[in-house]
Amino acid sequence: MRKVIMGLALTALTSLTTHSVKANDFGFSIGAGYPYFATLEGSMATSDKSQRWFANYKMALDDGFSAGFEQGYGDNLNHAFGGFVGAVGIYNGDDCKVRDDHTDGNEAIGNIFGCALKIVFDDETLNGAGLSYSYYFQGINNSGWRLRFEAGYGKASHSKEERGAGGITISYQF
Numbered sequence: 001m002r003k004v005i006m007g008l009a010l011t012a013l014t015s016l017t018t019h020s021v022k023a024n025d026f027g028f029s030i031g032a033g034y035p036y037f038a039t040l041e042g043s044m045a046t047s048d049k050s051q052r053w054f055a056n057y058k059m060a061l062d063d064g065f066s067a068g069f070e071q072g073y074g075d076n077l078n079h080a081f082g083g084f085v086g087a088v089g090i091y092n093g094d095d096c097k098v099r100d101d102h103t104d105g106n107e108a109i110g111n112i113f114g115c116a117l118k119i120v121f122d123d124e125t126l127n128g129a130g131l132s133y134s135y136y137f138q139g140i141n142n143s144g145w146r147l148r149f150e151a152g153y154g155k156a157s158h159s160k161e162e163r164g165a166g167g168i169t170i171s172y173q174f
Contacts, residue, residue: 025044025045026042026043026044026045027042027043027044027045027052027141027143027173027174028040028041028042028043028173028174029041029043029146029171029172029173029174030171030172031146031148031169031170031171031172032169032170032171033148033167033168033169033170033171034167034168035060035089035090035123035165035167036058036059036060036063036087036090036167036169037059037060038058038059039056039057039058039059039169039171040056040057040059041054041055041056041057041171042054042055042056043055043141043173045140045141049077049140049141050071050072050077050140051069051070051071051072051140052069052070052072052080052140052141053067053068053069054067054068054069054070054084055067058087058125060090060123060125061090061123062090062123062124062125062157063087063125064086064087064125064127064157065086065087066084066085066086066087066088067084067085067086068082068083068084068085068086068132069082069083069084070082070132070134070140072136072139072140072141076138076139077136077139077140077141078135078136078137078138078139078140079133079134079135079136080132080133080134080135080136080140081131081132081133082131082132082133082134083129083130083131083132084129084130084131084132084150084152085128085129085130086127087125087126087127087154088126088127088128088129088130088150088151088152088153088154088165088167089125089126089150089152089154089164089165089166089167090123090124090125090126090165091123091124091125091126091156091159091161091163091165092123092124124156124157124158124159124161125156125157126152126153126154126155126156126157126163126165127154127155127157128152128153128154128155129152129153129154130150130151130152130153130154130165131150131151131152132148132149132150132151133148133149134146134147134148134149135147135148136173142173143172143173143174144172144173145170145171145172145173146170146171146172146173147168147169147170148168148169148170148171149166149167149168150166150167150168150169151164151165151166152164152165152166153165
């Protein structure tokens with residue numbers, strides 16, 4: 001019964017929103033950068049085409065979602081400033097210290113190997129809020145390349161460590 005009600009609610013919501021949005025108002029982009037290896041993003045242009053709402057999925061050794069808004073500036077709307085909430089960066093955890101109190105060489109080698117794995121795979125997504133600057137080579141809501149810089153402050157997903165973070169992404173918007 002719960003699934004039927006959720007399905008009907010989703011159908012009603014979709015039918016109400018599709019009448020005011022044209023197909024060309026939606027955009028999709030895929031990109032790569034640092035600290036996230038890949039970013040998939042969906043966006044929707046506002047009616048005057050100078051702004052956009054977006055939601056993205058960022059993938060690295062840990063992943064996260066974010067959603068935000070950008071306002072285009074300039075003659076061709078190549079520059080955009082915005083804000084977002086969600087995944088703002090990656091926290092790499094504490095440095096691993098190799099213990100030197102071992103008398104057994106095999107145990108020391110195991111500790112070194114364990115620390116190396118922890119350094120590589122101990123990444124955590126920082127969730128918080130941030131600001132962004134994007135340069136759209138063809139304009140904010142047009143197909144083409146984009147370069148985005150992000151900076152924000154958030155809390156790590158597992159260790160609850162709080163800190164600032166930043167990133168850069170180059171992507172293509174379809």
